[in-house]
Amino acid sequence: MNLDLMDVKSNHSAPVLADPAPMNNTRLGIHSSLYSSPGVVFSHGLYLTIPRKKTNTLDDFRSSSWLDAMKSSSPTHRKITKDSGTDLVSTDADVAYRNWMLKYPSALASFEQITNYAKGKRIALFLDYDGTLSTIVDNPDCAFMSNPMRATVRNLAKYFPTAIISGRSRDKVYEFVGLTELYYAGSHGMDIMGPVRPMSNDPPNCIRSTDNQGKEVNLFQPASEFLPMIDEVFRSLVEITKDINGAKVENNKFCVSVHYRNVDEQYWTTIAESVHDILKDYPRLRLTHGRKVLEVRPVLDWDKGKAVEFLLESLGLSNCDDVLPIYIGDDRTDEDAFKVLRVGNRGYGILVSSAPKESNALYSLRDPSEVMEFLKSLVMWKKSSPL
């Protein structure tokens, strides 16, 4: 696999995301194989970690770093260039972005390199939703996918197995995308509807079910026992934030999003403290940061990376040298998937970002319109490739 590039890029520094899960499996009372990461200690219902980076622990609410994390969770993007008469003058942001792209080259500019490596391989596509297939908008209920993007993804799925892996609830993301030919994983991979296929070791919490069309599917919900807790926390979060102008709490089934995109920055502390007040009574829940959103989720060693592995296995594509998984995403939670593909040079992670940020991805795309262009190019390449 693109060995030169992989070798160069293997020197990347660690990603921003670090959400270790607790070791105390019996206390959590859930299938032990889902809990593995070291370095976490319980104390009075709060997880104290000895983290690589502290920003994702509740403890952070007692320091200033959580506010920094909230501020940096979705950087404001300056216009890359400005017109100065006849010439385009580079801004600092422009220079920084170009430098950053030396480390994360454009997947469009590197298309030939990518497809050269993909020759004779079966590509599988894993796509994040918000910020990847739809542009980021103020109202999460209105993050609609454009018709051209939908047509592109529909076409893509004719040629490559394609799955959407989103932080949204699976139903919600299906409502937005509306394509029956895809596989869907909601709640950051904690709710996967995949094809029926014998797995090498039958995972717990995996049941036979039927999809909207009555087709038999495998439904994998590793956090199913958290459902009542998540519902309870969702209601408490709605109640505690109801007087904070612009705050919005979204129930994503196995996780809850607390949005502060539309909250005046002076009240971000109030938002964070409110979330902390609720979560201090729920040691089995943890908090991660997304783009102007605090995400409450079960303490489970399960994430988008594990979801990619699960889907590859259910599609019969794991442990195959001739399979090239490609994951495209824009958010911190997508880093888990990038990491899985990066380890052992299994596939390509493509970060969608118009601002420089550290990532485990190998390539970059600037925004959803570039994502669409890349997906269309893949289809064209596949159509023109000899069988």
Ligand SMILES: O=P(O)(O)OC[C@H]1O[C@H](O[C@H]2O[C@H](CO)[C@@H](O)[C@H](O)[C@H]2O)[C@H](O)[C@@H](O)[C@@H]1O
């Ligand atoms: O994994 P994803 O599909 O990327 O979902 C992550 C979160 O996306 C949504 O929030 C983000 O997009 C909203 C719409 O553009 C935006 O208003 C918000 O500020 C962003 O954080 C979704 O609403 C969350 O529930 C997802 O967890």
